[in-house]
Amino acid sequence: MTRLPAWTATLTWKAAVFITVMCCALAALLGTLVHVSVAGQTVKDSRGKALSRLDEVSRLYESGEPLPRFAGVDPAGLPESLRALALRGERGTMVTEFEGRPTMWAAAPADGRALAVRIDYTQSAATIDGLDRSILGSSVLAIGATLLVGAFSVTRITRRLHATAQVARRISAGDLDARVDDPRTKDPSRPQDEVATVSGALDTMASSLQRKLQTEQRFTADVAHELRTPLTGLSAAAELLPEGRPSEMVRERVRTMRALTEDLLEISRLDAGTEKVDLAVHDLGPLAERVVRASGTATEVRVVRDVRVETDRRRLERVLGNLVANAHKHGAPPVVLTVDGPVVTVRDHGPGFPEYLLSAGPQRFRTEGGGKGHGLGLTIAAGQAEVIGAELVFSDVRVEDEEGAGAEHGGGGALARLTLPTRPPVSADDADGTTVVGGTDGLSDTDDTDRTTVTGDTDGTHGAGGTDGTPGAGRTGA
16 A cells, blocks of 8 residues: 655645645635526526517517518527427527527427527627636635645644644753743733643643752752761771671671762762763773773673774773673673674673663663662663763664574573764874774774683672672663
């Protein structure tokens, strides 16, 4: 089935079609009424004139006087139906063609024959034809003018609707300062149409949402700040406890609380949108290897194609550290970190990401299956990736899609893909003395190498979290 173009679904197009159809219907109705009325009056006048002449000719015929040239008994060209009517003793009229011209006939009985007269109907027929052409031309002009005025009016409405929709999209993307600011909503005494009502409701909703989010952000930041001081004292006191299992449990809980507090502070800064990036050029492969070494996990690092990227090293290490920690905590070995140009993937072979994360992204304080963690690690990773201008995508790996090295482990698992902006190509020695081989994609001299490194504990034990020493977050939003 052939699908209609997308523009046919627009309000402007639908309004134009509606206006056109209604104008055509109205023009046809009015044109028909005028045509029938004028044509009926014209025929009536011509018929009356023809019958008057027929009366005069009848008197001449009865007195035996010669008949005029436009009258006669059984004249040539008289319609047979009108002749039969006269032979039945009745009078009648009819319009037909006679010698190539419209003619009005009138006939009456006369001694068993038909006495008839004719008058020229050309002028009357021309009047009706001219009227029809005038009606058609006027209808076309009226439809065109109405369509232009209607399209202009509808376009003004659709422009306001598009502006409202654009503001709604900006708000959904995180720009809580966006407002429609329809001038019709600023003056309460001014009548408002439906579009102004929708615009005002959207602005009110955005303001309310902004206030609530700002209140939540301030609350989160205040709570985290207030917790830092007692946690610092508690940590110092825990170190003074005698060695033993109870002391270890206290210290572990204190470390967990401190990590959670730092994560809350980081999220509050990300929510506030005040983060500043410290850009510098780094080799992506060595940076990824350092992150894995710092995590203390048995993670396999594969550098398929190294590249130089301009990014904030601390934030990038935070993102990769959280992804690696999440893969070990909620996935299954082996965990593989792959660098292929500006794309870094972290893959495990566990059950994969939960459905809600794939559809809506990481959600803070939500974990799956009762696992450890607070659901903040992936939330922080997504926020820091946005700050450095990278794209972070979460997906599951299907067994049938596996190729190469992935297939040898049985397939499946979770896959986090981080795509970084690359540095413009460099053809000269950079500041630290490393020579960059010229290329259009700005790749370093390791482009054609495939370097695979396994870092971390050889016994496959899983260490904690990211590069800042905090525990990794949960699969569902860590």
